[in-house]
Amino acid sequence: MESGRLIFNAPGSGAGQMLFLDCGAAGGPGGGGGGGLFHRGGRPMLGLEEGRGVKRPFFTSPDELLEEEYYDEQLPEKKRRLTPEQVHLLERSFEEENKLEPERKTELARKLGLQPRQVAVWFQNRRARWKTKQLERDFDRLKASFDALRADHDVILQDNHRLRSQVVSLTEKLQEKEATEGGASAATDAAAALPAVDDVKASLADDVEEPTEPAAEEEEAAFEVQQVKSEDRLSTGSGGSAVVDTDALLYGAGCRFAAAVDSSVESYFPGGEDHHYHDCGMGPVNHGAGGGIQSDDDGAGSDEGCSYYAEEEAAAFFAGHTHHHADDDEDAGQISWWMWN
DNA sequence: TTGTGTTTTATTGCCTCC
DNA sequence: GGAGGCAATAAAACACAA
Numbered sequence: 353m354e355s356g357r358l359i360f361n362a363p364g365s366g367a368g369q370m371l372f373l374d375c376g377a378a379g380g381p382g383g384g385g386g387g388g389l390f391h392r393g394g395r396p397m398l399g400l401e402e403g404r405g406v407k408r409p410f411f412t413s414p415d416e417l418l419e420e421e422y423y424d425e426q427l428p429e430k431k432r433r434l435t436p437e438q439v440h441l442l443e444r445s446f447e448e449e450n451k452l453e454p455e456r457k458t459e460l461a462r463k464l465g466l467q468p469r470q471v472a473v474w475f476q477n478r479r480a481r482w483k484t485k486q487l488e489r490d491f492d493r494l495k496a497s498f499d500a501l502r503a504d505h506d507v508i509l510q511d512n513h514r515l516r517s518q519v520v521s522l523t524e525k526l527q528e529k530e531a532t533e534g535g536a537s538a539a540t541d542a543a544a545a546l547p548a549v550d551d552v553k554a555s556l557a558d559d560v561e562e563p564t565e566p567a568a569e570e571e572e573a574a575f576e577v578q579q580v581k582s583e584d585r586l587s588t589g590s591g592g593s594a595v596v597d598t599d600a601l602l603y604g605a606g607c608r609f610a611a612a613v614d615s616s617v618e619s620y621f622p623g624g625e626d627h628h629y630h631d632c633g634m635g636p637v638n639h640g641a642g643g644g645i646q647s648d649d650d651g652a653g654s655d656e657g658c659s660y661y662a663e664e665e666a667a668a669f670f671a672g673h674t675h676h677h678a679d680d681d682e683d684a685g686q687i688s689w690w691m692w693n
Numbered sequence: 694t695t696g697t698g699t700t701t702t703a704t705t706g707c708c709t710c711c
Numbered sequence: 712g713g714a715g716g717c718a719a720t721a722a723a724a725c726a727c728a729a
Contacts, residue, residue, distance in 0.1 A: 431701085431702050431703065431722080431723055431724080432702085432723090432724090433700095433701065433702075433723090433724065433725085434701085434702085451716090452715095454714095454715095469703095470702085470703085472715085472716095473702070473703060473704090474701095474702080476703095476715095476716075476717075477701070477702070477703085479716090479717085480717080480718080481700090481701095483717095
């Protein structure tokens, strides 16, 4: 499109209503923005004159718009919004397929009375908006997962504290008896008391999920170190048999969190070599390979890249913070930071 | 009316793919 | 090298509260 008369749709006048604009030799505005379309690398762009000083209301009656005089005097102005009809058709088209092949672009432009370039720009901006929304949805899902997991974690912590107290009091009782009575009768009592402690251990061990993923060697080592630390803290008697490993519980929770995070974010975060978002679910409809929205649970095949970030971060977070569980607010702050960064 | 925040339309520059 | 995509950004249009 060279400079000259451009066909433009009149806002509020329906898709078929055209406006004719006088476009001077378009000098592009410095930097982004500015009104109208200009030439860029051979692409047609719309150039609009500036500074007529008279504004036409967004919705103007068709009668007004049909008056040639009106156009001549009022129209060459700033950028103009598309009509609701135009937007509706564009939205429908976007729902069908969020990418625009040249034929479809031309056809849409013809139907809407727009420049193909305008259609392309609209799709581009629409994809950007969709991506932003998708990011928000992913964040909400992630936050919900985190909140649920945190509640779960709090319950487990409370159980843990209660059982620890139980173990300590039983141990103390045992030691008292050993000290006061001594001899065979105390040993008998102790033997009677111990199964209860073992039961506690056994029930807790059932609660603790084994890490299902083959953890990295470093993480395993860290896990073992923390396990030992926990045992050290608790070994007040009974040969350390009464250890309830909070860290193991948290490690299990961490794995569950990583799994939750993984399934939540994989719909957005880019994966593999191709960083195009559609590989992680971009697009309103999945039209064959490489395009459109994926359902929430069809990401299994593409989770190599998509899940990496979340899983690693979550594992690192829990591995590094399991012994800080007393300070829950700090943890919350850190996980929030992680989610925002 | 005016100031301010949000949305929409469009440009620019860079990148990737063919 | 051209075409097309995306991120960042500008600026007009719009919404809304004071």
